[in-house]
Amino acid sequence: xxxxxxxxxxxxxxxxxxxxxxxxxxxxxxxxxxxxxxxxxxxxxxxxxxxxxxxxxxxxxxxxxxxxxxxxxxxxxxxxxxxxxxxxxxxxxxxxxxxxxxxxxxxxxxxxxxxxxxxxxxxxxxxxxxxxxxxx
Numbered sequence: 001x002x003x004x005x006x007x008x009x010x011x012x013x014x015x016x017x018x019x020x021x022x023x024x025x026x027x028x029x030x031x032x033x034x035x036x037x038x039x040x041x042x043x044x045x046x047x048x049x050x051x052x053x054x055x056x057x058x059x060x061x062x063x064x065x066x067x068x069x070x071x072x073x074x075x076x077x078x079x080x081x082x083x084x085x086x087x088x089x090x091x092x093x094x095x096x097x098x099x100x101x102x103x104x105x106x107x108x109x110x111x112x113x114x115x116x117x118x119x120x121x122x123x124x125x126x127x128x129x130x131x132x133x134x135x136x
């Protein structure tokens with residue numbers, strides 16, 4: 001069995017109960033080892049089907065190609081799903097993802113500890129504007 005990552009976007013006009021039902025439906029289909037991260041409502045860079053925002057969900061699971069085809073077909077006909085993408089992952093990518101998540105957790109914990117002590121946040125250094133390309 002191969003490991004996969006699926007990122008899908010649920011339309012923003014779908015109510016929370018229906019959205020939770022959709023997420024549980026796909027998670028149940030992926031199997032018991034599936035992990036789900038709800039990224040929340042985010043704005044699109046460009047409109048998709050006249051929509052400006054959607055609810056992002058990231059799901060990691062193990063399965064075979066047939067499972068991915070079934071899930072892809074189901075997501076394709078499900079009305080609330082705006083976009084979806086499946087990516088096959090290898091062990092190196094999974095280790096990088098775990099390290100990235102751990103670093104985010106540590107940074108968040110440090111930020112929260114700093115806010116509780118009342119210390120001001122350090123200022124970010126100013127960025128210099130990029131130089132425009134020179135035409136020759």
